[in-house]
Amino acid sequence: MTHPTGQQITRDLVRPLLLTTWRFYVMIALFGAFVVAGLVAWLSQVYFGFGLSGINWPVFWGFYITNFVFWIGISHAGTLISAILRLVNAGWRRPVTRCAEAITTFALLIGAMFPLIHIGRPWLAFWLIPYPSERLIWPNFRSPLVWDFFAINTYLTGSLLFLLLPMIPDFAVVRDSTTGIRQKIYRVLALGWRGTPKQWHRLESAMQIMAIAIIPVAVSVHTIVSFDFSMAPVPMWQTTIFGPYFVAGAIFSGIAGLIIAMAVLRRLLHLEDYLRPLHFENLGKLMLVMALLWGYFVFNERLVTYYGNGPHEMAVFWRTQRLSFAPLYWTMVVCNFVLPLILLGIRRFRTITGCVIASFGVVIGMWLERYLIIVPSLGAKYLPYSHGTYTPELVEVTITVATFAAMCLLYMLFAKVVPIISIWELKAGEHPSPALIPPATEKHQLGDLHL
Amino acid sequence: MPQWGMAVDLDRCTGCGGCVVACHAENNISTVGDEQAAVGRAKHWLRIERYWEGDFPDVRLKFRPVMCQQCDNAPCEPVCPTYASHHTDDGLNAQVYNRCIGTRYCANACPYNARFFDFFNPSWDKPLQLQLNPDVSLREVGVMEKCTFCVQRIRAAGTQAKAEERDVADGEIQPACVQSCGARALVFGDLENPSSEVSRLSRSPRGSKLLEDTGAQPSVTYLSRLTQV
Numbered sequence: 001m002t003h004p005t006g007q008q009i010t011r012d013l014v015r016p017l018l019l020t021t022w023r024f025y026v027m028i029a030l031f032g033a034f035v036v037a038g039l040v041a042w043l044s045q046v047y048f049g050f051g052l053s054g055i056n057w058p059v060f061w062g063f064y065i066t067n068f069v070f071w072i073g074i075s076h077a078g079t080l081i082s083a084i085l086r087l088v089n090a091g092w093r094r095p096v097t098r099c100a101e102a103i104t105t106f107a108l109l110i111g112a113m114f115p116l117i118h119i120g121r122p123w124l125a126f127w128l129i130p131y132p133s134e135r136l137i138w139p140n141f142r143s144p145l146v147w148d149f150f151a152i153n154t155y156l157t158g159s160l161l162f163l164l165l166p167m168i169p170d171f172a173v174v175r176d177s178t179t180g181i182r183q184k185i186y187r188v189l190a191l192g193w194r195g196t197p198k199q200w201h202r203l204e205s206a207m208q209i210m211a212i213a214i215i216p217v218a219v220s221v222h223t224i225v226s227f228d229f230s231m232a233p234v235p236m237w238q239t240t241i242f243g244p245y246f247v248a249g250a251i252f253s254g255i256a257g258l259i260i261a262m263a264v265l266r267r268l269l270h271l272e273d274y275l276r277p278l279h280f281e282n283l284g285k286l287m288l289v290m291a292l293l294w295g296y297f298v299f300n301e302r303l304v305t306y307y308g309n310g311p312h313e314m315a316v317f318w319r320t321q322r323l324s325f326a327p328l329y330w331t332m333v334v335c336n337f338v339l340p341l342i343l344l345g346i347r348r349f350r351t352i353t354g355c356v357i358a359s360f361g362v363v364i365g366m367w368l369e370r371y372l373i374i375v376p377s378l379g380a381k382y383l384p385y386s387h388g389t390y391t392p393e394l395v396e397v398t399i400t401v402a403t404f405a406a407m408c409l410l411y412m413l414f415a416k417v418v419p420i421i422s423i424w425e426l427k428a429g430e431h432p433s434p435a436l437i438p439p440a441t442e443k444h445q446l447g448d449l450h451l
Numbered sequence: 452m453p454q455w456g457m458a459v460d461l462d463r464c465t466g467c468g469g470c471v472v473a474c475h476a477e478n479n480i481s482t483v484g485d486e487q488a489a490v491g492r493a494k495h496w497l498r499i500e501r502y503w504e505g506d507f508p509d510v511r512l513k514f515r516p517v518m519c520q521q522c523d524n525a526p527c528e529p530v531c532p533t534y535a536s537h538h539t540d541d542g543l544n545a546q547v548y549n550r551c552i553g554t555r556y557c558a559n560a561c562p563y564n565a566r567f568f569d570f571f572n573p574s575w576d577k578p579l580q581l582q583l584n585p586d587v588s589l590r591e592v593g594v595m596e597k598c599t600f601c602v603q604r605i606r607a608a609g610t611q612a613k614a615e616e617r618d619v620a621d622g623e624i625q626p627a628c629v630q631s632c633g634a635r636a637l638v639f640g641d642l643e644n645p646s647s648e649v650s651r652l653s654r655s656p657r658g659s660k661l662l663e664d665t666g667a668q669p670s671v672t673y674l675s676r677l678t679q680v
Binding site for chain 1: 487490491492493498500501502517526529530531532533534550551552553554555556558559560562563564567568569570571572591592593594595661662665666667
């Protein structure tokens with residue numbers, strides 16, 4: 001198997017920026033239409049009243065919060081994986097990092113929209129910001145929702161920096177291989193990058209600092225998202241396991257999202273030489289580990305509840321285990337545990353196709369997991385008189401579909417203006433610049449990859 | 452500072468629902484219509500819960516009026532990001548409608564499900580719109596609302612007593628539900644005053660709090676039923 005080098009890398013990875021086929025415009029129009037539909041749905045909800053949704057008493061949170069937790073979870077794909085792989089200097093990460101970091105940023109942007117879609121008076125959402133109000137009123141710092149606000153903003157800022165910093169040398173590469181208006185734009189974006197030893201040194205230092213700083217931030221973000229639930233005295237919510245359980249689930253769904261994105265990019269942008277079966281296999285192994293961890297957390301949560309045998313917890317427990325939510329629950333278990341274990345645990349199935357099928361399963365399963373945490377508990381809270389259930393309405397389904405389209409749209413546009421695989425990192429792996437970039441040494445290289 | 456509380460004598464409650472109607476009238480609670488009520492959006496700040504016990508034909512029907520329990524350690528308060536839900540000095544869980552952005556987090560945290568969300572702007576079946584209470588603000592779409600112990604009456608009586616340079620007498624303040632209860636099942640008053648009727652009833656051996664194990668420390672005491680019907 002030959003590996004692209006030098007000029008070939010630049011040509012292959014800059015090509016998607018310069019060549020645009022009609023397929024690109026068709027897909028942009030398709031996803032754009034869905035996004036517009038979602039926007040119309042949200043505006044009509046604001047205009048006609050929140051009653052258009054399926055939310056009712058006592059299930060006050062539904063699809064929107066499910067989507068919120070889901071997308072914040074997906075955002076753990078990137079930055080966390082890329083930061084950890086960067087720190088342990090795993091050579092195979094090089095073609096993967098930017099795909100992953102872009103997912104993080106876009107998923108966070110989408111996830112952060114959901115609190116706005118979800119609240120009753122979105123035009124007053126700025127009250128979450130601790131701005132100097134003339135009435136000296138601050139947000140309530142005891143509220144997990146305020147913690148969310150800070151955690152997500154910190155993570156978004158960090159992820160943006162983490163994405164943008166290593167893009168600078170690549171903007172310079174694009175600048176040097178284009179002409180006309182494109183060159184002018186990329187010249188501005190490249191921020192005067194010349195590739196001097198000083199600049200490389202600064203970039204590497206900044207990336208090291210960011211990689212170390214972003215890991216605790218990522219862990220804290222999803223722990224705080226889990227606090228939205230575990231801080232409220234609701235049966236099956238108030239549990240100490242939610243912090244690590246949510247973080248594990250987030251990384252799990254994040255890897256799944258990353259594998260799907262990589263497979264699509266590989267096919268559409270003809271990056272077969274860069275995103276190799278080995279990358280899918282390695283990410284598949286990582287996902288297998290997370291599937292086992294997820295299974296452990298769910299088993300733990302369920303077993304402790306069952307032994308505790310509190311009457312209110314058991315009402316929710318049986319609702320998901322055996323009664324009305326059981327079909328969804330067991331679908332979740334199959335998607336999140338059985339399917340990955342078979343497809344990723346048996347080497348013969350751990351191909352690109354196998355990994356992608358398992359990833360779709362995990363994305364569906366993790367979405368269901370969040371839904372099953374929120375709705376059954378709220379519908380069976382303490383007083384039997386106030387038990388209820390929830391059916392999503394058209395606006396909620398439309399907005400949910402629209403966010404998936406928005407993710408595809410943002411990702412496609414991003415891949416059109418930025419080389420989706422980090423050119424300089426690929427080259428650095430091949431031709432280590434002396435003393436500037438830690439080279440991928442022999443022992444870090446896995447399989448037959450020599451990038 | 453008084454600590455307002457209520458005692459509900461389940462032995463006296465006949466489940467007539469007079470308190471529910473009085474509450475709607477006093478507090479400008481909009482009627483949502485049958486379709487919305489069917490999907491679970493009826494707003495009854497005070498509701499009569501009905502529980503059947505035993506198997507047919509030996510069925511016993513129990514009533515329990517449930518309103519906001521005005522908890523001392525209210526789970527709805529710390530979770531609100533904007534302080535719309537906060538504690539007053541006289542032991543009420545205040546809900547500041549104008550400060551509410553509608554996260555509905557308080558409603559999830561409330562173990563009693565005593566909080567209600569305005570899914571649409573308020574409207575009334577004619578001619579109910581002609582009887583709105585000028586002392587109570589209307590709530591717009593997207594905010595939470597709940598029983599206030601008729602805070603407008605508490606404040607009015609407090610102002611009156613202050614003007615006359617005296618304390619509020621026991622029984623002087625009657626929330627709409629208490630006033631309208633024909634069986635005198637509901638008693639309202641100051642729990643700090645050991646001689647008030649409500650604190651005497653709250654100390655009764657028949658008394659218990661609803662869902663006491665959630666640790667919310669509610670201000671409403673339920674007196675259990677003795678007569679067998």
